[in-house]
Amino acid sequence: MTANDEASMKLLHIDSSILGDASASRHLTKGAVERLRAGNPALEVTYRDVAAAPIAHLTRPADVDPDEDSTRALEEFLAADIVVIGVPMYNFAISSQLKAWVDRILVARRTFAYGPEGVSGLAGGKRIILAVTRGGFYGGETGRAEEYAESYLRAVFAFIGITDIQVLLAEGLLFNPAARDETLTRALASGSFAS
Numbered sequence: 001m002t003a004n005d006e007a008s009m010k011l012l013h014i015d016s017s018i019l020g021d022a023s024a025s026r027h028l029t030k031g032a033v034e035r036l037r038a039g040n041p042a043l044e045v046t047y048r049d050v051a052a053a054p055i056a057h058l059t060r061p062a063d064v065d066p067d068e069d070s071t072r073a074l075e076e077f078l079a080a081d082i083v084v085i086g087v088p089m090y091n092f093a094i095s096s097q098l099k100a101w102v103d104r105i106l107v108a109r110r111t112f113a114y115g116p117e118g119v120s121g122l123a124g125g126k127r128i129i130l131a132v133t134r135g136g137f138y139g140g141e142t143g144r145a146e147e148y149a150e151s152y153l154r155a156v157f158a159f160i161g162i163t164d165i166q167v168l169l170a171e172g173l174l175f176n177p178a179a180r181d182e183t184l185t186r187a188l189a190s191g192s193f194a195s
């Protein structure tokens with residue numbers, strides 16, 4: 001990477017927790033962005049809070065007739081080299097606000113294409129960091145079958161051609177609230193933030 005490339009790196013930071021300042025995923029995304037910024041002070045950061053400023057649900061196909069939410073969310077995403085996303089687990093899945101954002105970035109002919117060979121991803125080359133937070137534990141066999149947040153987003157980003165996906169995982173936050181700080185510190189320490 002040249003000095004010029006580094007100077008023009010763009011990061012998109014997305015939060016989706018409904019818990020405001022008490023949010024664990026907001027803590028992790030903030031920490032991740034701070035660390036990435038420390039490694040590259042010229043990083044251009046765009047922030048989107050889909051809980052505070054919700055994106056409307058789709059009412060028509062974004063590939064056929066994009067509205068302002070679709071255009072802006074998609075252009076921000078396409079411009080980003082790194083995307084840091086807060087992924088709180090609500091009712092086994094991602095927040096509905098984050099789902100509304102996903103609906104704006106999975107757009108035929110922009111981030112994926114159908115062809116005779118099947119689907120090809122058009123958004124490769126980005127780096128994704130998912131800050132996944134959940135109250136329980138989902139590492140066991142039963143847990144894995146009930147986990148629709150991290151697994152869903154892995155499928156979404158693989159579908160559009162992104163292979164560089166890092167997960168900062170803080171789980172058991174409600175089972176063991178006394179260990180919250182330690183759990184969050186460990187999740188951040190598990191990350192690799194070199195640019």
Ligand SMILES: Cc1cc2nc3c(=O)[nH]c(=O)nc-3n(C[C@H](O)[C@H](O)[C@H](O)COP(=O)(O)O)c2cc1C
Nearest residue numbers: 017019023024025088089090091092133134135136
């Ligand atoms: C509406 C709601 C639903 C939740 N559903 C689950 C769940 O299905 N599984 C789980 O492990 N934790 C669940 N939790 C706990 C959250 O995952 C936990 O509080 C986590 O910290 C959320 O991330 P946040 O603090 O960034 O919002 C739920 C919390 C809320 C508020």
